[in-house]
Amino acid sequence: MLRIGLTGGMGAGKSTVARMLVERGAVLVDSDAIAREVVEPGTEGLAALVEAFGPEILAQDGSLDRPALAAKAFASDEARTTLNSITHPLVGRRTVELIAAAPADSIVVQDVPLLVENGLGAMMHLVLVVMADVETRVRRLGEFRGIARDDALARIRAQATDEQRRAMADVLLDNDGSPEDLEPQVRALWEERLAPFEQNLRTRSWPPRGPIHVAEPNPEWAAQAQRLIARIGLVCGGAALRIAHIGSTAVPGFPAKDVIDLQLTVADLETADRLRDPLEQAGFPRIEHITTDDGKAGTDIALWEKRIHAAADPGRPVNLHVRVDGSPGQVFALAFRDWLRAVPEAREDYLAVKRKAEAAAAGLSDPRAIEAYLEVKTPWFDEVYPRVLAWADRSR
Structure with missing residues (x-):
């Protein structure tokens, strides 16, 4: 199957792109959703977190109190390592299960917010990066998530830079505008690249090259x-x-x-x-x-x-x-x-x-x-x- 890594900074619009790709037949594997799933009440993940950080990280209904966990898990490098040693293997195992369950002719889109930060691009057939101007992202985070401007900027600065994302991107999607502006980009990407790529991968073939042409040098x-x-x-x-x-x-x-x-x-x-x-x-x-x-x-x-x-x-x-x-x-x-x-x-x-x-x-x-x-x-x-x-x- 064709594995596509999808990433972008907070507020860039990954979820919008993911939805458009799913509408065209992609199988979505959402890392954030998996990270929540593996620590739901009754899971081994939540039990391991309680054992490591104490019952104070639980809400009254028995679910994970994420701010309480963050206060403990990010207090030191040792605590953060403990958190990652519990959650990362569970997320990885669940990701493998979901990918294995997808049909053999699937285009699997893995929505991974920290794909660039964790150097995961080589694991994908292609990496799609959704780009938007910082001011556009700050506005969206305030409008749709209620995140204050200073907080939004701090979170954006803590992530990979635009230059780092561009270096890992096989495809850049410009999402400075509206969903209506984004949709033609996603449609062309699906029809002209992703769907043919999946077919070629499945049949172990390659596309025709077209006329021979000596092009001007490309810095990319x-x-x-x-x-x-x-x-x-x-x-x-x-x-x-x-x-x-x-x-x-x-x-x-x-x-x-x-x-x-x-x-x-x-x-x-x-x-x-x-x-x-x-x-x-x-x-x-x-x-x-x-x-x-x-x-x-x-x-x-x-x-x-x-x-x-x-x-x-x-x-x-x-x-x-x-x-x-x-x-x-x-x-x-x-x-x-x-x-x-x-x-x-x-x-x-x-x-x-x-x-x-x-x-x-x-x-x-x-x-x-x-x-x-x-x-x-x-x-x-x-x-x-x-x-x-x-x-x-x-x-x-």
């Missing part, structure tokens, strides 16, 4: 790559010797096709094959028909074998190259990226080749467009291969 490419690297690293664990952003989008300020190229370095191809299923579940289905790079003269062609995965997400094209540590392709990918970063003349030459290849592919559809593009680029790569390796040797 580096941050996008880091979010992807975090997700891949989580599912691969120690089998990933290194995960690196490679290719043209890894070169700051350099025009490129809007495709993030990543390299996952593994010990051997057997490891690459064992990682196939977890990578596909994480949203990177394997491309079966590509099993090797183009070998270069003077090398053992067999050593250029690799595996490659693509992104199931229609909103972010990705090529994930899985190569063996020390193999010619693995070494060259890193050296070529670093060469482009360091040598202006190399960037100029490569951009000219890319523009020529783009023109050769114009008006063609896959797979002929890709063939035409590569027919121009491949001879150039063959020519610069020894130069790049020589430069890398000198740069060590």
